[in-house]
Amino acid sequence: MLLDKFKEMAAFQAELRDRKLKAFGAVTEELLSATEGVVEGRRVILAGTNNYLGLSADPRCIEAAREATSRWGTGTTGSRLANGSFSEHQALEAELAAFFGVGHAITFSTGYAATMGTCATLAGPGDVILLDADSHSSIYSGVKLSGAEVIRYRHSDPADLAKRLRRLGDRAANTLIVAEGIYSMLGDIAPLQExxxxxxxYGAMLLVDEAHSLGVLGERGRGAAEAAGVEDAVDFIVGTFSKSLGGIGGYCVSQHAELEDVRYCIRAYIFTASPTPSVVASTRRALQILRDEPELREQLWDNARRLYDGLKALGLAVGPAPSPVVAVEFEDREAAMAAWQQLFDNGVYVNLVVPPASPSTNYLLRNSMSAAHTAEQVDRIIxxxxxxIDAGLVTPSAA
Structure with missing residues (x-):
């Protein structure tokens, strides 16, 4: 039957209910700050929110959203091609382009739509897309829709990418390479220089998804491409407003004037309502704060290093280098679930990641740091x- 394929998920959800484990879709009843809230009736430190600069709770962003709602209403009720192009959308696009030092920008209603829609449109039948094997679901969704030949290269492996480009021969000129700045599960940074x-x-084009690296990397917070000194080689940058900018929505920016033509070919842009005025206003204010207050980025990295060093000192299986995303890996499913529950019971909310969402067969407890976390909160997480470890739920050698 049509719905039989969901039986495995139904069984997994039933198991979670039997365990009273609410790691997925836990309900937040109250936000106390950017880093604390009441989740499923328990006051917790929020250590799994991607709120890298803490701007979702910034009073300046909240006030900008409030004023925009009073002026423009709660929604646009239409797409950008119909009645949904407001002057605020154009202003945000101009500010994004200026921030990245390029000439052109498109805004989308979600980050998923931005990445999926752009990847689905730039390459088509007869073209090739080379994407990192650990790419985000939005990238995979987009390239599947593109009609292009899709080839994966090993995660963050320039040698494997080079081999596949060589095999393409003349077709490399019709190839789009896709990489991410920071990979969302383990927090590792792509080797963008190589x-x-x-x-x-090889004369290909390059798209970089800076969803988790905007506001995090680079002298001006523009992301991994800026940090690597290769912005001039990146043809398209996509990303989201839902992480460092504390809202919801997405963007694509480019040095290529053709992006203005691409705009009218992206289904995820054409056939959906445009971003709400409140979100556009808060995002504009957040972008200004990101640009003008680099100390937020410095504080984020102080917190990230503090957490990474603390967990590594415990002997836990963390990544090879500090990052605002600090994941602890578990080979054992039962241990990962039990560990998540005890963390929650002890007032720390993190993300439990299970295959196939994790980049391997391992299970993850994924922690994400914010500039808004205090040193005391980071120490409580550690x-x-x-x-x-003291409870015997995990040992350093088995984590």
């Missing part, structure tokens, strides 16, 4: 992990 060199060598 990828950009290959892009230039202490909660220490309690896991």
């Amino acid at each position: 990828i950009a060199d290959l892009k230039r060598q 202490g909660a992990y220490r309690d896991l």
Whole structure:
């Protein structure tokens, strides 16, 4: 029957209910700050929100959203091509383009739509897309719709990418390479210098998803491409407003004037209502704060290093280098679930990631830091992990 394919998920959800484990879709009843809330009746430190700069609770962003709602209403009720193009959308696009130092920008209603829609449109039948094997679901969704030949290269492996470009021969000139700045599950950073060199060598085009690196990397917070010094080699940058900018929505920016023509070919842009005025206003204000207050980025990295160093000192299986995303890996499913529950019971909310969402067969407890976390909160998170070891739920050698 049509719905039989969902039986495995139904069984998994039933198991979670039996365990009273609410790691997925936990309900937040109250937000106390950018870093604390009441989740499923328990006051917790929010350590899994991607709120990297803490701007979702910034009074300046909230006031901008309030004023825009009073002026423009709660929604646009139409797409950008119909009645949904407001002057505020154009202003945000101009500010995004200026921030990235390029000439052109498109805004979308969600980050998923931005990435999926752009990847679905730039390449088509007869073209090739080379994407990192650990790419986000939105990228996979987009390239599947594109009609292009899709080839995966090993995660963050320039040598494997080079091999596949060589095999394409003349077709490399009709190839779009796709990479992410920071990969969302493990927090590792793409080797964009090497990828950009290959892009230039073979005459391909390069798209970088800066969803988790905007506001996090680079001297001006523009992302991994800026940090690697290769912005001139990146043809398209996509990203989201839902992380460092604390709202919802997405964007694509480019140095290529053709982006203005691409705009009218992206289904995810044409056939959906435009971003609401409140979101556009809060995003504009957040972008200004990101640009003008680099100390937020510095504080984020202080917190990230503090957490990473603390968890590594406990002997837990963290990544090879500090990042605002600090994931602890578990080979054992039962241990990961039990550890998530104890963390929650001890007042720390993190993300439990299970295959196939994790980039391997392992299970993750994914922590994300914010500039708004205090040193005391970070130490409490580390202490909660220490309690896991003391309780025998995980040992350093088995984590």
